[in-house]
Amino acid sequence: MPPTQRPYHHGDLRRAILTAALDVIAAEGPSALSLRDLARRAGVSHAAPAHHFKDRAGLLTVIAAEGFALLATALGEADDLRDAGVRYVRFATEHPAHFQVMFRPELLRGDDLELATARALAGERLRTAVSAVPPEGRGADQRLAGVAAWSLAHGFATLLLSHNLDGPVGEQDPEEVFHALASLLFRRRPDE
Template sequence: MTTSRSTYHHGELRGAVLAAALDVIAAEGPGALSLRDLARRAGVSHAAPAHHFKDRTGLLTAIAAEGYELLAAALAGTPGLRERGVRYVRFAVDHPAHFQVMFQPELLRADDPDLLASKERASAELRTGVADLSNAPDTRTAGIAAWSLAHGFATLLLTRNVQGAVGDRDPEEYFRSLTGLLFSEQLATGERE
């Protein structure tokens, strides 16, 4: 996306660089990111993105923080553990570039306050899905099991490793069937007996 410099006014550059970065990550992965290339795509000087992000790590950290906010919003108010898993898979499909970056801590500034706050909001939403399980003796372990299933399926889906198995089926429905195979109905739905 090449845009003339006159298009951008104060405040629009940050969003334009983030959007261009997400396009690059979705197409080529986070390793392909270059602030200089993103500046060229946005039609600004090569130093302009550094005013907002400082460096590549700052840009990736901002993407991860935004991703955790989007994930928290996607999970908010969702009843039952199974449907939270479905929303998690939907988030990954709808935001593949965010998803790629969020779970690669070596790319991020681990102590960034925005990242920490947004990560905690998303974690709280994930924990809410397992908090009311009455048949799980260890809700933390149950939560990790559920997260592993949702995250693993989303990752396999995005990397096209289950394309043959899923075929033309809706990935969300396919995920629901997976939870039915591995968890009791009560655990999958979060309902009490």
């Protein structure tokens, strides 16, 4: 073998490309993602990523579906609605690249079954947490309470990741701050 050639071997090229894509997105955002660059990073031909994902939208769709599945798992482990919100914020901080892609429908294949299934499961887990709050603690309109809970968690996570809460949150634990905010809006009992 000539000295300039390296042997090709990837135990899991698909995962290697996903991992490289998550690194790029976390550092530079989804707009910086290119299949050609990912192939270079993985040490494979520029056509290799297309074999697994077809195109950029396919890759981003897989990342979003994976993110929604991880989020559904996190929400499913919550004790109550406030804990679900804390887990949502934790998910965003632990998986910032997934979080950046999941809520960008213009980047994704909207008809992807895996994405739709994972998104629906995450939504169901949030609705379950909201439904566990008695009406006197969330209001009569459960659907509107769900929108409020999601908006609070998603907005807080987005502001946190974009460093817009550095001043107000300071050195406090963001999860504790979120729990306190959620306690202001959602109560388990009227006396809480």
